[in-house]
Amino acid sequence: MATVAPSLEEPPPPLPSPDQGQPPTPCLGKVGFDCCAGRLRCLWHGLQRQANLTELPSQQAVGQTRLLQEAHHITEHVQVAAGQCFIEASEKARHYHVVASGRVKLYRSLPDGRRQITALLGAGDFIGLSAGENYNFNAEALGPVSLCRLGRGDMECLAQAIPLLARRLRQEACRELAHSQDRLVLLGRKTARERVSTFLLECLHAQDRTCPSPMHPVREWSMRPVDNLAGLMVTLWMPRTDIADYLGLTVETVSRTFSAFRQEGLISLQGACRVTFLQPRQLMELATGHQ
Amino acid sequence: MATVAPSLEEPPPPLPSPDQGQPPTPCLGKVGFDCCAGRLRCLWHGLQRQANLTELPSQQAVGQTRLLQEAHHITEHVQVAAGQCFIEASEKARHYHVVASGRVKLYRSLPDGRRQITALLGAGDFIGLSAGENYNFNAEALGPVSLCRLGRGDMECLAQAIPLLARRLRQEACRELAHSQDRLVLLGRKTARERVSTFLLECLHAQDRTCPSPMHPVREWSMRPVDNLAGLMVTLWMPRTDIADYLGLTVETVSRTFSAFRQEGLISLQGACRVTFLQPRQLMELATGHQ
DSSP states (O other): EEEEEEEEOOOOOOOOOOOOOOOOOOOOSSOOGGGGGTOOOOOOHHHHHHHSSSSOOOOHHHHHHHHHHHHHHHHHHEETTTTTTEEOSSSBBOOEEEEESSOEEEEEEESSSSSSEEEEEEOOOEEEETTSSBBSSSEESSSSSEEEEEEEHHHHHHHHHHHHHHHHHHHHHHHHHHHHHHHHHHHHHOOHHHHHHHHHHHHHHHHTTTSSSTOOOOOTTSOOOOOTTTEEEEOSOOHHHHHHHHHOHHHHHHHHHHHHOOOOTSSEEEETTTESOHHHHHHHHTTTTOO | OOOEEEEEEOOOOOOOOOOOOSOOOOOOOSGGGGGGGOOOOOOOHHHHHHHHSSSSHEEEEEHHHHHHHHHHHHOEEEEEEOOOEEEOOSOOEEEEEEEEEEEEHHHHHHHHTEEEEEEETTTTTTOOTTTBBBBOSSSEEEESSSEEEHHHHHHHHHHHOOOHHHHHHHHHHHHHHHHHHHHHHHHHHOOOOHHHHHHHHHHHHOTTTTTTOOOOOOOTTTTTTTGGGGOOOEEEEEEEHHHHHHHHHOHHHHHHHHOOOTTTTTTEEEEETTEEEEEHHHHHHTTTTOO
């Protein structure tokens, strides 16, 4: 369904077998290293930088750098149109995806159509870490999305050969796990007002990482004080039905809560998808269960 | 707070530095390899078996086996009494734990005391994968518990030197992530009846892995047909208050739902914590949202 823009005319060169104590064999294809054209914030760029910075013995650093170039060559770049579902639950899980740009929602459905959005992803996020043999979720583009796509077998092979990549995949899974556990508390124990205020502050944090997140209320030195969020505007990525499916609420409750927040002077609304923060401290206290 | 039964009188020998293409240096301590006395289903045994079976070049296999022996020596064995909280949220995350025997609940609390149990763990499960610098959960023993405990720095060091371990940690994080996403659907979209029936079938699955799980309703060849669960009894690991905090319900709703199931002939109750399955197919249909 997704439009695949393959970066190779010919089939990709075979991957070297996993590192077994030998220096990895370079196996460069015909396509230049700049196949990402420097535009995509994709996995390999970050790892490449890390490999260059890490104090690895020089032979090993060169080997890992070459394998990362290799990874560039066998990475497909996929463009997905807004609203398109590019992974369906119970399909065979053949790929890992990394979001290069745009926003993606992952969701699961119950047989009668009830739906729960399990994650909202943005640039740099992985898709598919939790899949077993088959995908256990649907993935849909919330707007135009660019993805980097790599076969699971190839990724496993690379992860064995590139310890930096193996560690990055593990860190990513652990980070997602922590976030998922935050959301268990939200869905299991927070009120509708607490859920909606958490969501609004999460959107702001995703838009500007210097804004404190209610999920991690410990303030780092680089974070703005919460009162400084007054006057900031956030653009919501999705309609009320999706917000309801993300927060485990009905659409009516979501709309009612937005209206209540507006009437209480906590936020102002500009159309359906723009929200300005007026009383950010009160929203943060609500979101963290302090009110 | 937990009673530590250190397996070493002297400080553990230093870990070798991460594998950097050299064969790992063996660095055996004074304590015998059987420090687990074969009793604990702990991490190293499994990996050891895997290392022996894997077709690694012999020098590498020997290296990894020696490092695994090393890991045995620096693993502490901890006994925790029933009801004891052995990890507190916001403590510095210094250790990874693996449950050797017994059951553990992980939970988070909101400032006013509302509580959400985020995971129920048993033998072989990891604790601490999702922690950042500090633990983001409390861990409490549901009965007498044995744990294997290893410093996070030591574990990271071993994971770099032992690819099998690195992969196992990643698989574990991905498996927990998948389970956590299942629970998002439960908390966000399932009714009380659906949640309680899911919980009962989960308990049965944890007790006997040949019983199908509502979280993974695809039947594997080794699973019993659901009708064959009739007459099986499950012992619940925790009181109604904990079940409520796990399922995002009130205690009253949990008790009412148990009573309703009993009156409808779906289950019978033997005291507070024993449940016999009478109509397992109906419970499975409820749990998977087919009713």
